[in-house]
Amino acid sequence: MASRRDEVIMERDFLLLPKRKGRYKVTLSHRGIYFSPVSNNNSTYEESLLKISDIIGCHSLNKSDIQSTQVSTTDDCDKINDVEFSFVEPPNFMRQIRNALNPFSCGFVIFAYPFVKKKLSSKQIRQRQIFAFEIPSTSNSSEEFQERRSEAYTWHNVINCLTRELPLNLQDLSKNIPPERKPWLFLINPFSGPGKAHTIFKQDIIPILYEASIPYKAIVTTHAGHASELVKTTNLSEWYGIIIVSGDGLIFETINGIMQRDDWATSLKTPIGCLPGGSGNALCCSINYAAGEPVDSSMVLHSAFVLVKHRVIPMDLVAVHLPDRTCFSFLSITWGIMADIDYETEKYRNLGETRFTVGAVVGILGLRTYRGKVSFLPVAEYVPLAGNSTKVLSKVRRLSLRSRSSSKATLSSLEDDRIKTSAKLLSHRSYSMDENSYKDCQPNAEDSITSFHDVTNGSSKTSSLSNTDSLVGDQDTSRVLATDRNMNDNSEKRIQGNFSTAGRAGEANHLQDDHNNDNAYVLHPSMNGLSQQNEDQPIVENGESFASEQEPAFDFDQSNSFSEERTLAGSSTNQQAGPLPVRQNVTDGISQQIEKSSSHITVLNTGSPVGDGLPETGRDEFEIEEETYLGRKADFSPVPTPLLPALEEPVPEGWASVDGDFVLVMAVYQTHLGSDMLAAPDARLQDGLINLMMVRKGVSKANMFRLFLSFSQGNHVSSPHVEVVKVLAFRLEPHSSNGNIMVDGERFEPAPIQAQILPGLARVMAIK
Numbered sequence: 001m002a003s004r005r006d007e008v009i010m011e012r013d014f015l016l017l018p019k020r021k022g023r024y025k026v027t028l029s030h031r032g033i034y035f036s037p038v039s040n041n042n043s044t045y046e047e048s049l050l051k052i053s054d055i056i057g058c059h060s061l062n063k064s065d066i067q068s069t070q071v072s073t074t075d076d077c078d079k080i081n082d083v084e085f086s087f088v089e090p091p092n093f094m095r096q097i098r099n100a101l102n103p104f105s106c107g108f109v110i111f112a113y114p115f116v117k118k119k120l121s122s123k124q125i126r127q128r129q130i131f132a133f134e135i136p137s138t139s140n141s142s143e144e145f146q147e148r149r150s151e152a153y154t155w156h157n158v159i160n161c162l163t164r165e166l167p168l169n170l171q172d173l174s175k176n177i178p179p180e181r182k183p184w185l186f187l188i189n190p191f192s193g194p195g196k197a198h199t200i201f202k203q204d205i206i207p208i209l210y211e212a213s214i215p216y217k218a219i220v221t222t223h224a225g226h227a228s229e230l231v232k233t234t235n236l237s238e239w240y241g242i243i244i245v246s247g248d249g250l251i252f253e254t255i256n257g258i259m260q261r262d263d264w265a266t267s268l269k270t271p272i273g274c275l276p277g278g279s280g281n282a283l284c285c286s287i288n289y290a291a292g293e294p295v296d297s298s299m300v301l302h303s304a305f306v307l308v309k310h311r312v313i314p315m316d317l318v319a320v321h322l323p324d325r326t327c328f329s330f331l332s333i334t335w336g337i338m339a340d341i342d343y344e345t346e347k348y349r350n351l352g353e354t355r356f357t358v359g360a361v362v363g364i365l366g367l368r369t370y371r372g373k374v375s376f377l378p379v380a381e382y383v384p385l386a387g388n389s390t391k392v393l394s395k396v397r398r399l400s401l402r403s404r405s406s407s408k409a410t411l412s413s414l415e416d417d418r419i420k421t422s423a424k425l426l427s428h429r430s431y432s433m434d435e436n437s438y439k440d441c442q443p444n445a446e447d448s449i450t451s452f453h454d455v456t457n458g459s460s461k462t463s464s465l466s467n468t469d470s471l472v473g474d475q476d477t478s479r480v481l482a483t484d485r486n487m488n489d490n491s492e493k494r495i496q497g498n499f500s501t502a503g504r505a506g507e508a509n510h511l512q513d514d515h516n517n518d519n520a521y522v523l524h525p526s527m528n529g530l531s532q533q534n535e536d537q538p539i540v541e542n543g544e545s546f547a548s549e550q551e552p553a554f555d556f557d558q559s560n561s562f563s564e565e566r567t568l569a570g571s572s573t574n575q576q577a578g579p580l581p582v583r584q585n586v587t588d589g590i591s592q593q594i595e596k597s598s599s600h601i602t603v604l605n606t607g608s609p610v611g612d613g614l615p616e617t618g619r620d621e622f623e624i625e626e627e628t629y630l631g632r633k634a635d636f637s638p639v640p641t642p643l644l645p646a647l648e649e650p651v652p653e654g655w656a657s658v659d660g661d662f663v664l665v666m667a668v669y670q671t672h673l674g675s676d677m678l679a680a681p682d683a684r685l686q687d688g689l690i691n692l693m694m695v696r697k698g699v700s701k702a703n704m705f706r707l708f709l710s711f712s713q714g715n716h717v718s719s720p721h722v723e724v725v726k727v728l729a730f731r732l733e734p735h736s737s738n739g740n741i742m743v744d745g746e747r748f749e750p751a752p753i754q755a756q757i758l759p760g761l762a763r764v765m766a767i768k
């Protein structure tokens, strides 16, 4: 018997359906469900383990429960539930289980997605496995049936609590009843990428939602801008989260729609999930990568798994000031070859990711350069290239970031739905990157000594920072402090900004404020019914595959249930879309912050760019509202961007500038720009940093080919042709109107733009 290190929660004998061949001893622990045949002789059997971390749901096996759920459809829901049940037909194996049930069967079905080795490959991929456990009956009495039934419920409920990471009452297991989930809102773009988003949703996602007992509503977008219109007016509190089944364009549209609401700060707490339906799917790739899931063609299943098993995690956004508006980006800003590839291959989006490969070849063969100026606020010392040489004489120091492991502290801090974390800017050069807590970084003597990772020689150093220009990051103490040579003895020129992140409760909290949803279009998958197998995914029981019968393909359009826009009957607050958060220069922002005068968060005067309009006497310290970004109090006010002056004004002191000819300028804040483009390998969803990369004129086409080939592994960051700088803010000033500027895949005319990181502003459904 396998050794177990965790506590046994429940244990008893079961029969394994549909065969009922012999009894199995089944033990439930926090780690998983162990089971092995009960032998009548002395022979020993190997014990199997279904890990809780691989299980997405558990349904009751009780036949009467299944029937009662099926007949419990109301008039309102009839149509939807017809769709539900006609689509989620039991697959072959599930049908066998269903047929094996009798009216007195009691037990539970487990839906798990463990990693298995892919056939003819060394790759590990997740695969659906279904196990049905029935409690053997000992008599025909109704008392015995009731006992078995209530015991089966307890198993089913406890397993669901464990899979949803809900706290368990170990004293009285029957008290563990997981709360119903709040419905999820899916927005599906039928024209994204190769146009498969709708099919993916029907074939791959609905069964998984069913297995995980997640109620949902799906809206297929009918036009560009549809998602934005919806999220601007919908009562978002009705939904657990918004899940985008598309590419990155629809995520951009959704986030920017939310940011146009008056209550943007509150609304942005609605978690955003994504499923890969587009051609690049950069956020899906980045989320999968952060979760340790494969980032490849099997991504739909892995993304769906991450989605169902997610926690709510803060994600950085970037405020982008364009000449005529502000938008909010979650992915990247590109100019030069990457932007050209992205824009010029849009017409080939039906090729999926291949369009980027074709575009790269065309782009490199006709390599273009663009003249302009890039200014930025680095978090580490920036050592510029010598002249126009493509050889980096001295590499930029980069930060050594924390590991990608999950931060329980962050998650638990979110559950209070209060600010318990904050990132502080102690000066233009200092920034806390601690994922766990963004602890206070009040300057003191200790702070002047800490360590940084110097990529030039790969060594960690301890450095005294007084009068240095280096970023200092102490990973262990969660402190980052740096002093700026220009600011050190000049408090008037220091900025001390604080970006606070307020948390949203994780799922457990969401569930607590669940409510009855009477929306006619919300689908409620049965908690107890049986699911259709995704035909691409063989069902495996104990490692044995069960070929599924060919199910007739469901005609989605005929159902008329998802293929058209649905009004959110009863779900709209009729709230007017708020004014687009306007670009706010530092002066305005700080003036406003003074008016609010609050505790906790302190912004010191930034010096020159802030000068106008501020009282001379008030320059040292201004206070801004607590919960600047995410608290409810931030609603109805523009998003503060204290690092950015007005676009017409010069950049502040302490910024670096590079003027010249560029092949590429790229600012990335997610790891991936596509499944084959590990653009910023050490980026994190919530590290509060922009990875600014520049390739200057002079690089040969052969080297550009090499550079693009090295992209898939993220090795381009160590290429001598690529400058990588981690920055908090930057400005890009093209000297001509040629080319394209792409923000999250959306094109903008080449014109001056500037951007600032907004740490942890959004919420995503991910696993860290």
Ligand SMILES: Nc1ncnc2c1ncn2[C@@H]1O[C@H](COP(=O)(O)OP(=O)(O)OP(=O)(O)O)[C@@H](O)[C@H]1O
Pocket: 189, 190, 191, 192, 193, 194, 220, 221, 222, 223, 224, 225, 226, 246, 247, 248, 249, 250, 251, 253, 277, 278, 279, 280, 281, 282, 349, 745
């Ligand atoms: N029904 C629709 N008809 C036409 N355009 C739509 C519709 N729904 C959404 N859109 C628009 O389609 C655009 C492209 O979508 P999206 O970026 O999600 O796909 P993609 O470009 O193929 O994927 P990726 O960004 O990953 O390359 C978005 O800007 C969105 O506004």
